[in-house]
Amino acid sequence: MSDRWPSLLRTAYLLTGSHHDAEDLAQGALATAYAKWGRVRRSDDVAAYVRQIMVHQHIDRFRRRTVREWLTDRLPHSPVADETARVVEHGVLLAALAALPARQRAAVVLCYFEDMTHAQVAAVLGTRTGTVRGQISRALARLRENGALADAVGRQPHPEPRTETTR
Incomplete structure (x- = not known):
């Protein structure tokens, strides 16, 4: 997990556009992979299997979510150029x-x-x-x-x- 984390997090960030959602997505994919480890371990490419889980979870989250939350480190009333x-x-x-x-x-x-x-x-x-x-x-x-x-x-x-x- 620690070897693949940066790559998973980068992919999740590019899929979600948010660091917070990316961390949630990558952690969720790893949790699912852990729960299904017997099946994951038998795959030819474990990293690809986990990325596949992550993409499917993202698509499922995207379908279910009707209101998007955008977390930001800036307050809306004080824009910074x-x-x-x-x-x-x-x-x-x-x-x-x-x-x-x-x-x-x-x-x-x-x-x-x-x-x-x-x-x-x-x-x-x-x-x-x-x-x-x-x-x-x-x-x-x-x-x-x-x-x-x-x-x-x-x-x-x-x-x-x-x-x-x-x-």
Whole structure:
């Protein structure tokens, strides 16, 4: 657990967008893995099995939760301007990821932030490789269209493709 904790916490943070929710999610996944240790131990890749538990728990939490709580270290009536572009880009990226549907977000996080292949992502999500490719493609299209994300990285958002009809 201690060897995998930083990786699990990073993945959970990218899935949830909150340090507090990420810790809860990673701890919940480890607790579930402990309770099912006999099955987990027999798997080919224990870390992938635990990540799979974590992704499924996140998707389940996302479905059940109707009101989101956002914990912050700043009071709402005293905004503090952040001068560093990196922090701004980080926040914009997290907001853009949060706007994606849960399964698309999970596919993007596992593929691009955890450096997993499409086959590995499919195994974690319990779906086919083609489905993962489709989810990633749709997620990347939505991220490209995100104006705030485009502004943060200094480019124009991709316009919607126009279809011209011939007469």
